[in-house]
Each structure stands twice: as structure tokens, then as C-alpha cells.
Amino acid sequence: MTDARLLTRALSDPASTLAFDSADWTALIAMARAEQLMGSLAHRLDGLDLPEPVARICAAARVSADHARRQALWEAEMARRVLVPLGVPVVLLKGTAFVAAGLSAGVGRSIGDLDILVPRAALDAVEKALIEQGGWEWVKDDEYDDAYYRDHMHELPPLIHQDRDRMIDVHHTILPLTAGRSPDAEALLADSEELDVSDGGGGLRILSPPDIVCHAAAHLFADGDLAGGLRNLWDIDRLLRDFGEHDGFWEVLGERAERHELVKPVGRALRLTERLYETPVDGEVVGKPRTNDNRYASRLLARDGWGRETRKFLRLTFYIRSHWLRMPPTMLARHLWTKWRK
Amino acid sequence: MRHEFRVTVGPVGFRVGSDWRRPLAEMAALYDGYPEAAIPDFTVRLEAQRPWRRFIRPSVMIGGDYMLPDAAPLSLDHGLLAAEMGMNLQMALGQRRFLLLHASAVERDGKALLMTGHSGAGKSTLSALLGERGWRFMGDEFALIYPETGLLHAFPRPVSLKNEAVELFDSVDANRLGPVMRDTPKGTIRHLRPPVDAIAKMADPAKPALLLFPRFGHDPAMRDMGQAEVFVRLTQASTNYVALGETGFAALTKLVQSVPTRAIDYPDSDAAIGAVERLWGELA
Known part of the structure; x- marks a missing residue:
């Protein structure tokens, strides 16, 4: 039975594609697009001697990724202009953070919403500034959904920009409050690092390297149904290859995973990225298979x-499982009941 | 998937997979003479909504590399239309090599005439009629501008004839016509395979020489258009102008600055063809 191993192998070992026939290429491209990995793949294959159709498909995918990158950085800049005057730390998360910090995980990556992390105490001020000064507005006008987000989620109800049609997710921690695991949001903020911006647009931050990995693992394995999981796991592979050589990285990663109650998801992420992307991994946090x-x-x-x-x-x-993770059973029942009656 | 059809149209290869044989048999007949695609640029899928919907009230979901989340399914009688829509969707959402304009195009002496405008303005019918009258048909739906050269590349898909336009082509060779599809979201639709030379020369680009904004159903009239208006209307007619960034801006600016443009109103096709020939003689 065919599965996406063709894609994971091509990403981790681009030279494996040298033996590809037309059918392999056709399948690879369809899989990569479906998994939102075409841009990353196109960059990995750059420089290889590719069949002409593949070369032009890859060139187009790199154009798309450039556009995604430009748009993501522009959204971050728009948010920065509104939020930095408030004097609260604003931490970029996920794809936007990767491209802003020049990490390998950002190369060719598709980026959807802008995700930021701010202190919970600053949520009201941040929301007010985005709406009143930035031109963002609520996506849905539904009392139940709104209350659900505010009471139980790790982020505000999604906001969308009136003119640019792009969403912003404002997080105050990295897992839903109902998830059972409680990452230490204060520690995430305290250890965050100011982005090195030479053009004067300072004020934005990213998580520390071990926390970036913890967040990526939490996002992949402790939240959601693994949709888009190969892309998220590829992020983890790239992050670990960027950070793994830093002195003491693996020990600190273990400590942070413990502190954020994410030992299991982080261990799982390390084992699976090692398995699917041949990522060099180290440290106790990897755990037993x-x-x-x-x-x-x-x-x-x-x-x-x-x-x-x-x-x-x-x-x-x-x-x-993804619903189970987010909600205790009685709450899940009440939630499904309310949703079903609509 | 159970059934598969591959085809190259101009510079773009497609693979269409289907749960049913019929839409692809209709495609194979309609695309007779087009080249195959060994490694296609895009994949389209025609899928049953649920396994049993292959047989019971079959309904065709349009899927592929690029999809709209809320696209309504079509009946199996409209399966060929579903395939064509799926191919359009890949181009509209996924095309990044060319600046894509929602326009029809024909060529003469290596120079191209582009026609764009709102849906129903008659650009598609007009390009098909010109294609039967000594021009080379280059496409009725999308015009592809290659940013590095500014040249127009042909995308000569079968013409999608709608409603009244269907009977204008009753006299062509019957094997060039697809099935008549009634009660589609856009009324009655029938596809027309372009003339043989349009397919044989589909790899030859042409230099844009005249841009028209035709409008069907009005008294004959002609109007100059300022570059700013042309530019803005073409950005609206392009699905990937924004996504191409600076490349798209440069390509579109060059096109607008180098190609004479007119808006023409016409009451019927004969008047339109007359106006086109006259303007081509004066401006191209």
C-alpha cells in the first residue's frame, strides 16, 4: 500500500529522488501539495538534476513560498505597530516566528494565520488595540463560541483583518485550558528572546529554542487530530537540526518539557521525527519506543x-481523541449537545 | 483512482482521476489530438461524496491539488463540466509560472489579440468565432503571460459554449463537439474542440498586440481607455496577480504600457468581428 513515506524520504534524503520514475514524481507532488509541504520540498530539491516538469513545478512552489513569507512578515509588522506601544511582550509563534528568525523550518513553509503569544493579563488591552487601532474584527458573532474561547481556550476567538483578510490568533498559553497539561506560560514569556531586527522594527520576540520545540510538539501531539501532521513534524525535524548542535540543548529541552508538562508529547515528537525524517535526536526526553x-x-x-x-x-x-484531549467527558457531552442543537 | 486521463494544454499538464468511467471517456473524445502529460503540473479528482454515491444518485465532488472547501457537487451528467471546473480551479488557485488573466486570445502573424471583460461579455464566443475565421485560437478562458518575456502562451482548452452561443457552432464537424449539458449552474453548456492548427501550435507563444474589452448586447460603440483603468481592470481579471508580487506587477505594467487597448460594444457577432478586424488593421 502506498503512503506518504515517499514524501518523508524525499524530504530527508533528496537524493533518493534520483531513482524516481514519472509515476513516483507524480505521486510525490500530489502528496506534498496535500500535506502543505510542496514549498519545503521544492527548496530541498533545489540544485538537483530534475526532470523539466518537476523543475518548473518546484520553481513555482518557491514563488508561492516567497509570497507566503512576505505576507507573514507583513502581518507581523502590522501587529507590531499596534501592539508594541502597549509595552507588553509580543512573541511570534509557529511559521511566522520561523521566517522572522531565519530558521530552516521557515524555508519554503506555507503560513496561514499570524499566531502570537502575549501575557494573559494583557489580553484585554491587546484585543482592544487590534480592533480599535489595527482594523481587525471578530470572525464569528456567536455568543456560545465566543464564551467557549474565552473560558476554555488558550487563545482569543480568531480575529480577521477587515482589508487584508488575514487572521490573527492571540494566545496566552500554548494548550487549551482544558487539556489537562498546563504549560508554564510565564516561563515561556520570561525566556523568550528579542528578535534581532536590523531595520529598526524592533519589539517582537520569539520563544527560546527549547520552548519552540516544546510548542511544536504540544501543537502536534497534545492538541488537534494530527491534520497537517507531516508538516508540523517536518518543522520539528528542521528545528532540532538547527538547535541540536547548541551546547546543552538536549538537557535544557528535557527540563523545559518537564516544566511545561510536555514530556510525553516531546518524547513522541523526537521518536517520530527520528523515524520518519532520520533526525539526529539525543537526551533522556526521547524516552523508550x-x-x-x-x-x-x-x-x-x-x-x-x-x-x-x-x-x-x-x-x-x-x-x-482530539476532542477527548481538549475536554473532560461531561464537558464534551455538553459541547456536542450545544453544537448539535444549532 | 479507478479511472485516469492525462492531457497537456499549452504549457500545463493535467491528470484527472475519477470514480466513474464516463466523464473521462467524454474527456478523451473531446481532447482527441492533445498530447499526454508524463509528469502533470496538476491533479484533479472527481470523487463520489460517499462510497454508495458512486451508484445511487451519483454526485461528483471536485477535488485536487487545490480545492475550494465549499464547492457544491455536480450530477454525473455534468461530470465533464466537473472535470473542466477542476482544471480551472487548479489554474486559478495554483498557477505561479505565468501571470494568469481571465481573458480569451487569438493570434495572427505571430501577434496576439487579447479579449477580457466581465463574464457574459462575449469574449469566449468571440475568440471561438475568430478561431473559425482565419485566426489561431489561443484560449477562451485564461491568457498566460510569461513574466520574463512578456509573451502570451496559448492555453487552448475546448471552448465552453453557453446557452445561445451553442447554436452558433451547429455547422462544425460533429466530432469536435462534446455532449450537450443542460441545467448546469451556468445554463446549457457544450464544449467545442478548437481547430486542428490551434492544438498543433499550442506550444508557440505570441506577442500581445491588441487588448479589447468587448461587451455584447449594446449599440456599436468604441472607447479609449486610460492605462490606469486598464491596469486596475486587469488586476481584477487576474487570479494570481497579488501572489506573484513584484513579478506580477512588472509583467502587468509592461503589458498595459505596450499594448493598445479599446472597449468595444457590439449588438451581434458579425458587428463584433467587423470591429475587431478594423481595429486590428489600425492598431496591431
Whole structure:
């Protein structure tokens, strides 16, 4: 049975594509697009002797990624202009942070929303400034959803910009409040680092390297149903290759994972990225292989050469799990009931 | 997928997969004479909404590399239309090599005439009629401008004839026509395969020489257009102008500054063809 191993291998070892025939290439491109990894793949394949159609598809994908990067940085700048005068730390997260900091994980990456982290105490001021001065507005006007976000989530209800049509997610921590694990948001902010910006647009921050990895692992394995998981795992591979050589990185990563109650997700992330992307990993936090790792790998790779989702039942179990992770059972029942009645 | 069809149109290769044989058999007949695509640029999928919907009230979901989340499914009778829409969607959302303009185009003496305007303005019908009258048909839906050269590349898909336009082509060779599809979201649709020379020369680009904004159903009239207006209307007619960034801006600016442009109103196709020939003689 074909699965996305073709894609993970091409990403970690681009030279493996030298033996590809037309059918392999066709499948690879469909998978990469479906997993939002075409831009990353195009950069990895750059410089290889590629068949002409593949070369032009990759060139186009790099154009797309350049555009995504430019747009993401512009959104960050727009938020910076509104928020920095408030005097609160503003930490960029995920894709925007990767491109702003020049990390390998940002190379060719597709970027959707702008994600930022601010102190919980500053949420009201941040929201007010974005709406009154920045031109953002609420996406949905639904009392239940709004209250749900404010009471139980790790972020404000999503805001969208009136003119630019781009979303901003304002986080005050990195997992839903109902998740059972409580990352130390104050420590995330305290250890964050000011972005080195030479053009004068200072004031934005990114998480410390171990915290970036903790967040990526939390996002992938402690929240959500693993949709887009191969891309998120590729982020982790690139981050670990960037940071892994730093002195003491792996020990600190273990300490931070413990502090944020993320030892399991971080260990799982390390084992799976080692398995799928051959990432060099180290330290105790890797943990022992668990039988469940196979299920995770199988779910992450559930994609065929037409770009279709496969392994429907396995996907469903992860979907159910994602709700379970976010909510205690009675709360889940109440939530589904309210949603169902609409 | 169960069934597969591959085709190259101009500089773009497509692979269409389907849960049903029929839409692809119709495609194969319609695209007779087009080249294959070994490594296609885009994948389109025609899928049953649920497994049993392959057989019971079959409904065709349009999927592919690039998708709209809320696209409504079509009936199997409109499966060919679904495939064409899927291909359009890939171009509109995924094309990054060319500046893509929603325009039709024909060529003569190595020079291209571009026609753009709102849907229903008649640009598609006009390009097809000109294609039967000594011009080389280059496409009725998308004009592809290559930013590095400013040249127009042909994208000569079968023409999508709508409603009244269908009977204008009753006299062409019947094997060039696809099935008549009634009650589609856009009324009655029938596809027309372009003339043989349009397919044979589809790899040859042409230099844009005249840009028209035709409008069907009005008294004959002609109007000069300022470059600013042309520029803004072309940004609206492009699906990837913004995504191409500076490259798109440079390509579009060059086009607007170098190509004479007119808006023309016309009451019927004969008047339009007359006006086109006259303007081409004066300006191109």
C-alpha cells in the first residue's frame, strides 16, 4: 500500500529522488501539495538534476513560498505597530516566528494565520488595540463560541483583518485550558528572546529554542487530530537540526518539557521525527519506543499518490481523541449537545 | 483512482482521476489530438461524496491539488463540466509560472489579440468565432503571460459554449463537439474542440498586440481607455496577480504600457468581428 513515506524520504534524503520514475514524481507532488509541504520540498530539491516538469513545478512552489513569507512578515509588522506601544511582550509563534528568525523550518513553509503569544493579563488591552487601532474584527458573532474561547481556550476567538483578510490568533498559553497539561506560560514569556531586527522594527520576540520545540510538539501531539501532521513534524525535524548542535540543548529541552508538562508529547515528537525524517535526536526526553508510536506514524503517513486521505478509520480515532484531549467527558457531552442543537 | 486521463494544454499538464468511467471517456473524445502529460503540473479528482454515491444518485465532488472547501457537487451528467471546473480551479488557485488573466486570445502573424471583460461579455464566443475565421485560437478562458518575456502562451482548452452561443457552432464537424449539458449552474453548456492548427501550435507563444474589452448586447460603440483603468481592470481579471508580487506587477505594467487597448460594444457577432478586424488593421 502506498503512503506518504515517499514524501518523508524525499524530504530527508533528496537524493533518493534520483531513482524516481514519472509515476513516483507524480505521486510525490500530489502528496506534498496535500500535506502543505510542496514549498519545503521544492527548496530541498533545489540544485538537483530534475526532470523539466518537476523543475518548473518546484520553481513555482518557491514563488508561492516567497509570497507566503512576505505576507507573514507583513502581518507581523502590522501587529507590531499596534501592539508594541502597549509595552507588553509580543512573541511570534509557529511559521511566522520561523521566517522572522531565519530558521530552516521557515524555508519554503506555507503560513496561514499570524499566531502570537502575549501575557494573559494583557489580553484585554491587546484585543482592544487590534480592533480599535489595527482594523481587525471578530470572525464569528456567536455568543456560545465566543464564551467557549474565552473560558476554555488558550487563545482569543480568531480575529480577521477587515482589508487584508488575514487572521490573527492571540494566545496566552500554548494548550487549551482544558487539556489537562498546563504549560508554564510565564516561563515561556520570561525566556523568550528579542528578535534581532536590523531595520529598526524592533519589539517582537520569539520563544527560546527549547520552548519552540516544546510548542511544536504540544501543537502536534497534545492538541488537534494530527491534520497537517507531516508538516508540523517536518518543522520539528528542521528545528532540532538547527538547535541540536547548541551546547546543552538536549538537557535544557528535557527540563523545559518537564516544566511545561510536555514530556510525553516531546518524547513522541523526537521518536517520530527520528523515524520518519532520520533526525539526529539525543537526551533522556526521547524516552523508550512505545507501541502506540506505530499508530501515530501510520496516521501521519495516511496519504496516497492522488493526494487523498487514506486509513479513514484510523483518522477517525485520532479525530475523536482530539476532542477527548481538549475536554473532560461531561464537558464534551455538553459541547456536542450545544453544537448539535444549532 | 479507478479511472485516469492525462492531457497537456499549452504549457500545463493535467491528470484527472475519477470514480466513474464516463466523464473521462467524454474527456478523451473531446481532447482527441492533445498530447499526454508524463509528469502533470496538476491533479484533479472527481470523487463520489460517499462510497454508495458512486451508484445511487451519483454526485461528483471536485477535488485536487487545490480545492475550494465549499464547492457544491455536480450530477454525473455534468461530470465533464466537473472535470473542466477542476482544471480551472487548479489554474486559478495554483498557477505561479505565468501571470494568469481571465481573458480569451487569438493570434495572427505571430501577434496576439487579447479579449477580457466581465463574464457574459462575449469574449469566449468571440475568440471561438475568430478561431473559425482565419485566426489561431489561443484560449477562451485564461491568457498566460510569461513574466520574463512578456509573451502570451496559448492555453487552448475546448471552448465552453453557453446557452445561445451553442447554436452558433451547429455547422462544425460533429466530432469536435462534446455532449450537450443542460441545467448546469451556468445554463446549457457544450464544449467545442478548437481547430486542428490551434492544438498543433499550442506550444508557440505570441506577442500581445491588441487588448479589447468587448461587451455584447449594446449599440456599436468604441472607447479609449486610460492605462490606469486598464491596469486596475486587469488586476481584477487576474487570479494570481497579488501572489506573484513584484513579478506580477512588472509583467502587468509592461503589458498595459505596450499594448493598445479599446472597449468595444457590439449588438451581434458579425458587428463584433467587423470591429475587431478594423481595429486590428489600425492598431496591431
